Amino acid sequence: MSVTLVEVVIFLAAAVVAVPIAQKLRLGSVLGYLLAGMVIGPWGFGLIGRVEEVLHLAEFGVVFLLFIIGLEMQPRRLWALRRAIVGLGGLQVLLTGVALTIAATWVMRLPPAAAAVAGFSLALSSTAFAVQMLSERGEMTSRHGRAAFATLLFQDLAVIPILALLPLLSVGHAEITLLGGLEKTAKAAAVIAGLVIGGHYVLKPVLRIVAATRMQEIFIAMTLLIVVGTAAVMETAGISVALGAFVAGMLLADSEYRHELEANVDPFKDLLLGLFFIAVGMSINLGLFASHPLYLLELTLGLFLIKGLILFGLARRHGLSWTASRNVAAYIGQGGEFAFVILSTAVAKHLFVQTEADLLVATVTLSMVLTPFAVQGTALANRWWAGETKAPSYDAPVESEHPVIIAGFGRVGGIVARMLRAKHIGFTALEANPAQVDFVRRFGGKVYYGDASRLEMLRAARAEEAKVFVLAIADMETSLRTVHVVQTHFPHLTIVARARDRRHAYRLMDMGVTVLQRETFLSSIALAGDTMRALGVRREEIEYAKKTFRNHDQARLLEHYKVADDQERLARLARESAAELEELFERDMVDAADENTRKR
Numbered sequence: 001m002s003v004t005l006v007e008v009v010i011f012l013a014a015a016v017v018a019v020p021i022a023q024k025l026r027l028g029s030v031l032g033y034l035l036a037g038m039v040i041g042p043w044g045f046g047l048i049g050r051v052e053e054v055l056h057l058a059e060f061g062v063v064f065l066l067f068i069i070g071l072e073m074q075p076r077r078l079w080a081l082r083r084a085i086v087g088l089g090g091l092q093v094l095l096t097g098v099a100l101t102i103a104a105t106w107v108m109r110l111p112p113a114a115a116a117v118a119g120f121s122l123a124l125s126s127t128a129f130a131v132q133m134l135s136e137r138g139e140m141t142s143r144h145g146r147a148a149f150a151t152l153l154f155q156d157l158a159v160i161p162i163l164a165l166l167p168l169l170s171v172g173h174a175e176i177t178l179l180g181g182l183e184k185t186a187k188a189a190a191v192i193a194g195l196v197i198g199g200h201y202v203l204k205p206v207l208r209i210v211a212a213t214r215m216q217e218i219f220i221a222m223t224l225l226i227v228v229g230t231a232a233v234m235e236t237a238g239i240s241v242a243l244g245a246f247v248a249g250m251l252l253a254d255s256e257y258r259h260e261l262e263a264n265v266d267p268f269k270d271l272l273l274g275l276f277f278i279a280v281g282m283s284i285n286l287g288l289f290a291s292h293p294l295y296l297l298e299l300t301l302g303l304f305l306i307k308g309l310i311l312f313g314l315a316r317r318h319g320l321s322w323t324a325s326r327n328v329a330a331y332i333g334q335g336g337e338f339a340f341v342i343l344s345t346a347v348a349k350h351l352f353v354q355t356e357a358d359l360l361v362a363t364v365t366l367s368m369v370l371t372p373f374a375v376q377g378t379a380l381a382n383r384w385w386a387g388e389t390k391a392p393s394y395d396a397p398v399e400s401e402h403p404v405i406i407a408g409f410g411r412v413g414g415i416v417a418r419m420l421r422a423k424h425i426g427f428t429a430l431e432a433n434p435a436q437v438d439f440v441r442r443f444g445g446k447v448y449y450g451d452a453s454r455l456e457m458l459r460a461a462r463a464e465e466a467k468v469f470v471l472a473i474a475d476m477e478t479s480l481r482t483v484h485v486v487q488t489h490f491p492h493l494t495i496v497a498r499a500r501d502r503r504h505a506y507r508l509m510d511m512g513v514t515v516l517q518r519e520t521f522l523s524s525i526a527l528a529g530d531t532m533r534a535l536g537v538r539r540e541e542i543e544y545a546k547k548t549f550r551n552h553d554q555a556r557l558l559e560h561y562k563v564a565d566d567q568e569r570l571a572r573l574a575r576e577s578a579a580e581l582e583e584l585f586e587r588d589m590v591d592a593a594d595e596n597t598r599k600r
Helices: 005-024 029-040 051-072 075-080 082-107 112-122 127-136 143-169 178-212 216-236 241-251 258-283 286-291 293-317 322-331 338-348 354-386 411-422 434-442 455-460 476-489 502-510 521-534 539-561 567-599
Strands: 404-407 427-431 468-471 494-499 515-518
Touching: 005 029, 005 258, 029 127, 029 258, 029 354, 051 127, 051 216, 051 241, 051 258, 082 112, 082 143, 082 293, 112 143, 112 338, 112 354, 127 143, 127 258, 127 322, 127 354, 143 241, 143 293, 143 322, 143 338, 178 216, 178 241, 178 434, 216 241, 216 258, 258 354, 258 455, 286 293, 286 354, 293 322, 293 354, 322 354, 338 354, 404 411, 411 427, 427 434, 455 476, 468 476, 476 494, 476 502, 494 502, 502 515, 515 521, 521 539
Parallel strands: 404 427, 404 468, 468 494, 494 515
Antiparallel strands: none
């Protein structure tokens, strides 16, 4: 696909204008992208006409989205969702597919084979739409968010056999047998198995080698190679590229490079996902709205009604509340992007004439357009039924899974982590040295590779959900740069900092950090106490000396901070402070001697 500079400008301008307007009207960014596509597409002003080429490129947005979801979906979490994936997702595809097949036969007068393809393609929902809206509203971890995601995951799996069985239904292809369909399904299973094995034994060692170069651009290139390479293998094998990206992400979910990978992919995902929604808007055949407006609206509402009722019933059957069940139906009651692939393949196999496929595609796209309204309407209905006037509190966990982020996992960060783990306090640890990450991991430590001074890295580590940021980075300039990023983008975080020395402490205090510890201060005081103990000094005197010195030095640290830029005055104060401390100890010795004399 050759994209001109003018077309790039049109895409960017449309997004910049439409999305903020949609956000201002509380319609969400998805609808803004769709409206932008409708305006610039062939049925709008006709500024860009190559819809299929744009859509094909933009599908990488969905691929990147599924890769990031895979990174967040650790195997144990996937296993915890197995009942929802197979039970809720499997029954939804089967029941909805059968119901819509019957509806397509009755309403559209389609023959049985075409009706089955229409029914099961419309049974699939839009992963891109649903996940984007759930993420924007912070509901991915809610009961209905997890149930919706599990259903979407099974739908992505269902695309493989649906596409494999299309040749069996096509006219004039008698040579295609059931054995051929099973052969394609077995091939898909073998490719996924190969991806799992290769990802486990090849990807992690390769990532370790790339990370050792300490070159950010090479690691970004490796991240893109993983995603795009997996997509290419899946496409060659005739498998859903989005499903392949999800599997690749899931294989790396327990990797120390998980957050770094997510931070690298996220900007590409957002950009291409926006382009995908624009392309969907461009593909809407507004001519059908003019020629068959009521019929198209009836088909779309019928799709929502049948699919929504089945989803609602299954959600209730799986133990979800009335509110959560309605939310599941609203979020994934639309048609999905995989319907475009299945229907275009079905036209090529002569299962549909083009006008029938266009009508179904228009139904799917209109259902996508109406989804944000359906979600908002359901939210209002839920509040009305509950007698509430404010937004509902979803049943997501109140506390973050990891309320602490530790930046730097060397001597200081490692000790902090051990104490937090002993108290069962969750944390996310980031370390920019791949050799240190590898060393800690070999001994069972949980730490992720990544530079905590990068905004994308902190977002990937869910800094917006954390409460405390432990700054344990040894390098002073990197430490200060990290403080600036945290204070600018995550001002709610309480920063607890490590300072290498007084100069580092002064720089941190300049930036407003008030909770800090000099890394050798307390250990040096303890060592001085051990020295005095070895010389036979009484324990009470040692403890008093340690406490006195600590309090005196802390007070002078704050006093000297005021003149930290005046080296001459700072040196004079340091000499005066030493003399004052010596005088303080001498006066204490005299007082102690007088006390002993009085006792005698």
